[in-house]
Amino acid sequence: MxxxxxxxxxxxxxxxxxxxxxxxxxxxxxxxxxxxPLCSPxxxxxxxGRLPVxxxxxxxxxxxxxxxxxxxxxxxxxxxxxxxxxLLKKAGYVNKxxxxxxxxxxxxxxxxxxxxxxxxxxxxxxxxxYDNRERPNIPVYRDWEMVGRYYEDFKxxxxxxxxxxxxxxxxxxxxxxxxQQASKQPFFLYWAIxxxxxxxxxxxxxxxxxxxxxxxxxxxEIDDSIGKILNHLQKLGxxxxxxxxxxxxxxxxxxSAPKQGGSNGPFLCGKQTTFEGxxxxxxxxxxxxxxxxxxxxxxxxxxxxxxxxxLSLAGLQPPSDRQIDGIDLLPVILQGKLIDRPIFYYRxxxxxxxRVGLYKAHYWTWSxxxxxxxxxxDFCPGQxxxxxxxxxxxxxxxLPLLFHLGRxxxxxxxxSFASEEYQRAMERISGLVQQHKATLVPGQPQLNVCDQAVMxxxxxxxxxxxxxxxxxxxxxxxCFWPH
Amino acid sequence: MxxxxxxxxxxxxxxxxxxxxxxxxxxxxxxxxxxxPLCSPxxxxxxxGRLPVxxxxxxxxxxxxxxxxxxxxxxxxxxxxxxxxxLLKKAGYVNKxxxxxxxxxxxxxxxxxxxxxxxxxxxxxxxxxYDNRERPNIPVYRDWEMVGRYYEDFKxxxxxxxxxxxxxxxxxxxxxxxxQQASKQPFFLYWAIxxxxxxxxxxxxxxxxxxxxxxxxxxxEIDDSIGKILNHLQKLGxxxxxxxxxxxxxxxxxxSAPKQGGSNGPFLCGKQTTFEGxxxxxxxxxxxxxxxxxxxxxxxxxxxxxxxxxLSLAGLQPPSDRQIDGIDLLPVILQGKLIDRPIFYYRxxxxxxxRVGLYKAHYWTWSxxxxxxxxxxDFCPGQxxxxxxxxxxxxxxxLPLLFHLGRxxxxxxxxSFASEEYQRAMERISGLVQQHKATLVPGQPQLNVCDQAVMxxxxxxxxxxxxxxxxxxxxxxxCFWPH
Numbered sequence: 001m002x003x004x005x006x007x008x009x010x011x012x013x014x015x016x017x018x019x020x021x022x023x024x025x026x027x028x029x030x031x032x033x034x035x036x037p038l039c040s041p042x043x044x045x046x047x048x049g050r051l052p053v054x055x056x057x058x059x060x061x062x063x064x065x066x067x068x069x070x071x072x073x074x075x076x077x078x079x080x081x082x083x084x085x086x087l088l089k090k091a092g093y094v095n096k097x098x099x100x101x102x103x104x105x106x107x108x109x110x111x112x113x114x115x116x117x118x119x120x121x122x123x124x125x126x127x128x129x130y131d132n133r134e135r136p137n138i139p140v141y142r143d144w145e146m147v148g149r150y151y152e153d154f155k156x157x158x159x160x161x162x163x164x165x166x167x168x169x170x171x172x173x174x175x176x177x178x179x180q181q182a183s184k185q186p187f188f189l190y191w192a193i194x195x196x197x198x199x200x201x202x203x204x205x206x207x208x209x210x211x212x213x214x215x216x217x218x219x220x221e222i223d224d225s226i227g228k229i230l231n232h233l234q235k236l237g238x239x240x241x242x243x244x245x246x247x248x249x250x251x252x253x254x255x256s257a258p259k260q261g262g263s264n265g266p267f268l269c270g271k272q273t274t275f276e277g278x279x280x281x282x283x284x285x286x287x288x289x290x291x292x293x294x295x296x297x298x299x300x301x302x303x304x305x306x307x308x309x310x311l312s313l314a315g316l317q318p319p320s321d322r323q324i325d326g327i328d329l330l331p332v333i334l335q336g337k338l339i340d341r342p343i344f345y346y347r348x349x350x351x352x353x354x355r356v357g358l359y360k361a362h363y364w365t366w367s368x369x370x371x372x373x374x375x376x377x378d379f380c381p382g383q384x385x386x387x388x389x390x391x392x393x394x395x396x397x398x399l400p401l402l403f404h405l406g407r408x409x410x411x412x413x414x415x416s417f418a419s420e421e422y423q424r425a426m427e428r429i430s431g432l433v434q435q436h437k438a439t440l441v442p443g444q445p446q447l448n449v450c451d452q453a454v455m456x457x458x459x460x461x462x463x464x465x466x467x468x469x470x471x472x473x474x475x476x477x478x479c480f481w482p483h
Numbered sequence: 484m485x486x487x488x489x490x491x492x493x494x495x496x497x498x499x500x501x502x503x504x505x506x507x508x509x510x511x512x513x514x515x516x517x518x519x520p521l522c523s524p525x526x527x528x529x530x531x532g533r534l535p536v537x538x539x540x541x542x543x544x545x546x547x548x549x550x551x552x553x554x555x556x557x558x559x560x561x562x563x564x565x566x567x568x569x570l571l572k573k574a575g576y577v578n579k580x581x582x583x584x585x586x587x588x589x590x591x592x593x594x595x596x597x598x599x600x601x602x603x604x605x606x607x608x609x610x611x612x613y614d615n616r617e618r619p620n621i622p623v624y625r626d627w628e629m630v631g632r633y634y635e636d637f638k639x640x641x642x643x644x645x646x647x648x649x650x651x652x653x654x655x656x657x658x659x660x661x662x663q664q665a666s667k668q669p670f671f672l673y674w675a676i677x678x679x680x681x682x683x684x685x686x687x688x689x690x691x692x693x694x695x696x697x698x699x700x701x702x703x704e705i706d707d708s709i710g711k712i713l714n715h716l717q718k719l720g721x722x723x724x725x726x727x728x729x730x731x732x733x734x735x736x737x738x739s740a741p742k743q744g745g746s747n748g749p750f751l752c753g754k755q756t757t758f759e760g761x762x763x764x765x766x767x768x769x770x771x772x773x774x775x776x777x778x779x780x781x782x783x784x785x786x787x788x789x790x791x792x793x794l795s796l797a798g799l800q801p802p803s804d805r806q807i808d809g810i811d812l813l814p815v816i817l818q819g820k821l822i823d824r825p826i827f828y829y830r831x832x833x834x835x836x837x838r839v840g841l842y843k844a845h846y847w848t849w850s851x852x853x854x855x856x857x858x859x860x861d862f863c864p865g866q867x868x869x870x871x872x873x874x875x876x877x878x879x880x881x882l883p884l885l886f887h888l889g890r891x892x893x894x895x896x897x898x899s900f901a902s903e904e905y906q907r908a909m910e911r912i913s914g915l916v917q918q919h920k921a922t923l924v925p926g927q928p929q930l931n932v933c934d935q936a937v938m939x940x941x942x943x944x945x946x947x948x949x950x951x952x953x954x955x956x957x958x959x960x961x962c963f964w965p966h
Contacts, residue, residue, distance in 0.1 A: 003495075004493065004748075004749055007779075010484075010487065010492050010493010010494070010748055011493070011749075011751070012513050012514075012748070012749065012750075012888075012892050013513070013889055013892075014511075014513055014779050015782075019894070026784075028497075030495050030496070030497055031495075159701075192938050210889070211781075211841060211889030211890075212890055213889065213890040215890075216890075237727055257891070257895070257896070258887075258890045258891040258895070258896045259890065263749055263892075265487075265495070265748065265749055266487055266493070266494075266495065266748055266749060267494055267495075268745055268865070276845070296490075296497050298496075298694075358694060381896075382866055382867065382868045382893060382895040383865055383866055383867075384865065384866075385865045386866045404696075405495075406496055406693070406694030406695050406696065406699070406741070407694075407695055407696040407698075407699075407741045407742065408741040409495050409496075409746075410865060412740070412741070412864055412865040413740070413741045413864075450690050
């Protein structure tokens with residue numbers, strides 16, 4: 001989803017009454033970011049509280065390339081990383097992930113090996129259908145074992161867009177919450193639904209209900225589900241000790257628009273880019289009785305903050321043996337404080353841009369290559385800002401392009417290099433960037449090697465279902481990341 | 484102001500708490516339009532309930548050219564037009580205009596000759612300062628006579644952007660309301676402030692208070708003033724019989740961005756164009772006790788509807804001897820009904836586009852000329868949609884470009900001409916357009932002739948102030964309208 005996909009954030013069909021209500025009862029974050037404009041690294045950052053360049057969710061196969069975890073990826077979340085559920089366990093939490101994991105699908109990367117107690121969902125995107133010869137269909141797991149595959153046991157009709165997955169994920173969520181409440185155990189639920197990711201889907205009852213087409217149907221179903229989850233918490237009487245946060249893992253994928261892509265509101269470009277449209281996210285914190293209703297925060301926030309904030313809520317300290325990039329947002333949420341902190345915009349192994357206060361400095365600009373663009377792959381459809389949405393990687397490290405996001409949220413008007421304002425702002429930003437770079441210890445890159453042998457041929461449990469497939473011979477290669 | 488300038492409409496700095504509150508207490512219109520992407524024709528349409536092509540506020544000097552009422556315009560609102568205040572008078576209303584009139588500044592066009600009882604404001608935009616030789620400074624009137632001129636008696640500091648005009652207009656509004664309430668007379672107040680029109684200004688207390696720069700300061704002052712007006716109505720205990728409507732006369736002028744231009748949210752282009760950014764407006768209806776709080780309407784609305792709706796509120800019928808384009812919105816506002824009606828997008832003498840339901844058909848596309856664009860005049864900065872934001876006037880009358888504004892609010896993806904959806908939608912639209920064109924009786928164009936002799940040299944009252952200037956000889960010419 002993108003920043004502009006919710007009514008509360010100005011989506012013109014205003015079809016998210018439950019999320020809008022959640023915002024009215026909670027706190028809206030207007031300046032909230034992901035750690036990366038792509039799914040896997042963003043999710044790895046959320047669960048580790050660390051930038052992908054630290055936790056290994058990046059590639060060095062090319063400069064400033066987006067990478068993720070397709071079926072043939074060899075890497076995944078390293079054991080050395082400490083995930084939020086692993087830490088929450090120490091405080092007695094039961095942890096469940098529902099939906100897309102995306103931190104690696106080989107056995108050692110299984111979510112139940114990284115702190116989760118339960119899982120219902122899939123390790124990869126719901127791409128397909130595949131022929132199970134060149135490429136297997138993506139499995140769906142319950143806990144340790146697969147229970148079927150997409151397009152086989154879990155239907156997705158690519159023609160109509162019908163799939164009942166969000167309903168399955170919703171029921172899983174409600175059941176888990178009920179169960180934990182019955183046993184009086186504290187819980188952490190990571191509800192990682194993916195209906196707005198192409199191929200976009202919605203249940204029959206939501207198909208055709210949106211002004212916005214199939215994408216809007218998917219948004220409506222997610223909105224409806226979130227309403228049901230919050231309502232469930234209310235019915236169980238546990239809203240006052242349940243903290244809920246809604247956000248997205250990257251900006252709307254404008255390449256999939258208009259049929260399968262959402263809105264980044266007034267911001268530039270979308271998913272895959274380090275412009276605001278790729279990285280600024282809708283975000284709402286909800287905790288009745290604690291968070292003042294109708295609050296609006298300009299805190300620069302990041303998905304990595306959810307790691308630190310959740311630990312704080314559980315009375316835990318973040319690990320002290322490693323650099324944690326997330327900050328504790330509780331003073332912001334509960335006391336309305338503003339914490340001064342930069343936002344780093346990475347694309348793969350490169351720091352593309354930095355936001356400090358209302359200023360954003362671009363050290364590198366790139367949308368995608370001319371070659372890709374010529375094939376119709378466009379991350380900025382209908383938008384073109386000369387010298388900014390460039391189709392070659394443009395270096396500005398010696399004289400960064402500087403934007404004032406208050407006056408110019410769309411990143412259209414770089415400040416004059418000669419202006420006093422430029423000098424003043426860059427002085428501060430340069431210091432922060434130097435410090436960041438000087439102390440950065442990059443992790444071992446996990447997204448460099450691909451091998452068809454590691455695909456989901458025979459996930460655990462396949463034998464019970466008669467769904468084991470024969471893997472081809474191992475043939476490790478450098479993964480190809482085009483943008 | 485543009486659609487995207489209010490927090491309630493997704494402006495990312497969310498600095499309009501009073502307007503957002505007004506929306507929360509009233510009804511938000513998400514699909515509300517002006518009758519023209521430029522000030523004078525839009526205001527003429529608001530006050531007559533009729534399209535500019537009917538009421539004469541257009542030009543035939545060129546095809547599809549925007550025209551307005553600069554100082555040297557010879558025309559203005561014809562006597563044959565019936566203005567809202569003229570009609571409201573019959574129901575005992577006292578009518579006041581505060582701010583910019585813009586329907587002609589020659590004596591016969593004076594607002595007090597067209598139904599208003601009181602006026603404080605100016606006939607034209609606050610451009611200047613002028614030298615009073617080539618061109619006089621714009622006068623400010625109180626009722627029949629001028630009380631000074633901009634940049635002389637009413638200061639606007641172009642360097643700092645400081646001017647206290649909005650405060651003057653606010654005080655006028657509060658005083659007028661108090662006076663009418665004291666005398667128990669029903670009133671119509673047309674509060675036509677212009678702080679967000681370049682040169683943008685704000686009072687000292689608001690300067691530098693916005694994240695958005697001077698433009699944001701102006702928005703904050705307007706927002707604050709509207710809060711004070713609503714609060715005043717509350718204090719007087721007359722909210723239950725006072726209907727308040729907030730809207731704008733055209734989309735944000737992106738040519739003035741980023742320093743003096745606002746936001747049209749996710750929409751294409753801005754003022755001067757018939758894309759959504761030029762004509763879709765923020766709109767809020769407020770009437771506590773009558774309008775359900777927190778309502779949101781997808782009614783296709785238009786500034787011309789305020790004419791008919793206001794008459795309806797006063798128990799009056801619209802004139803039956805002429806075509807009225809505005810509809811009565813009360814069933815929408817009070818009973819949540821949706822009325823099926825088209826929106827016509829005119830630029831000068833040409834019907835550029837039509838919206839019916841969620842479909843918008845472009846019969847002509849044009850942003851502005853290559854020549855102007857080459858000089859840096861850009862109505863769509865950072866936006867470029869191939870074949871849509873054209874720099875030559877492109878005719879599509881035989882095969883209109885069709886957009887679905889639900890799936891594609893940004894007008895980026897025209898529907899395939901071959902699709903069934905295209906055929907079905909165009910069938911309906913074509914019928915409505917044919918009917919509209921067949922019955923249209925264009926008014927005498929008022930914006931064709933310009934003459935330096937008619938400028939504000941010696942407005943009534945100038946002699947008392949010693950501010951009469953000598954007019955040059957009459958030299959009537961065709962006005963030049965570049966876009």
